[in-house]
Amino acid sequence: VWPDENIVLDAESIRQGNERLDGDAVPQDHIILDVAMIADVAVLADLCSGQNMREGPHTRLRADLRARFQTMISAEIAGRVTELSVDEGGSVEKDRVVIKIDPERRRLDLSASQARLAQARANLRQETSKVERVRKLRSENIASEERLEEAETALLLAESSVRAEEAAVGVASRALRDASVSAPFAGLVARRSVELGEYVEPGKPLFELV
Numbered sequence: 001v002w003p004d005e006n007i008v009l010d011a012e013s014i015r016q017g018n019e020r021l022d023g024d025a026v027p028q029d030h031i032i033l034d035v036a037m038i039a040d041v042a043v044l045a046d047l048c049s050g051q052n053m054r055e056g057p058h059t060r061l062r063a064d065l066r067a068r069f070q071t072m073i074s075a076e077i078a079g080r081v082t083e084l085s086v087d088e089g090g091s092v093e094k095d096r097v098v099i100k101i102d103p104e105r106r107r108l109d110l111s112a113s114q115a116r117l118a119q120a121r122a123n124l125r126q127e128t129s130k131v132e133r134v135r136k137l138r139s140e141n142i143a144s145e146e147r148l149e150e151a152e153t154a155l156l157l158a159e160s161s162v163r164a165e166e167a168a169v170g171v172a173s174r175a176l177r178d179a180s181v182s183a184p185f186a187g188l189v190a191r192r193s194v195e196l197g198e199y200v201e202p203g204k205p206l207f208e209l210v
Contacts, residue, residue: 070210075200076178092183103179110172117165127158
């Protein structure tokens with residue numbers, strides 16, 4: 001309820017707000033509005049979908065304001081807040097980056113992971129060639145069975161290392177994406193819970209969007 005306040009809406013705002021109730025009962029002195037459509041100061045008297053209102057250019061009324069969406073956005077990664085692009089009460093578009101949590105560090109982590117993966121893949125190619133050579137020598141009874149087993153074990157370890165480094169690159173890539181916190185839908189920042197330079201942990205509430 002928003003008592004004793006003048007607000008601006010149009011016929012479509014009122015109708016859409018009422019339609020979103022999905023059968024909820026509405027008191028006679030209430031109008032359901034879509035909060036994203038509210039502007040400033042007055043209501044046109046003849047746009048209330050059949051409800052009686054005073055004549056004149058402005059009408060004061062009591063209204064229930066219901067946001068279509070409301071969510072608290074929390075940090076997915078640990079780090080220091082390096083950028084804030086909106087204040088409380090500010091509007092944001094869908095997918096706009098609102099907060100950055102040290103993305104430069106995450107880029108460096110990703111580059112290091114990619115370098116380790118490249119090294120692991122090079123080692124895998126080397127071990128693969130080695131096994132092929134030892135198998136050929138074994139078939140000619142030049143290499144021992146023990147030497148072949150050692151080469152094949154080294155190959156399995158190299159393959160495992162590649163898989164581990166690929167996973168590490170995936171984790172680093174995800175962390176870099178999570179370092180830029182964006183709005184999941186267009187709306188208003190109702191509350192911001194962090195300040196520039198603050199260190200946050202995963203799960204720390206960052207901002208509430210409505």
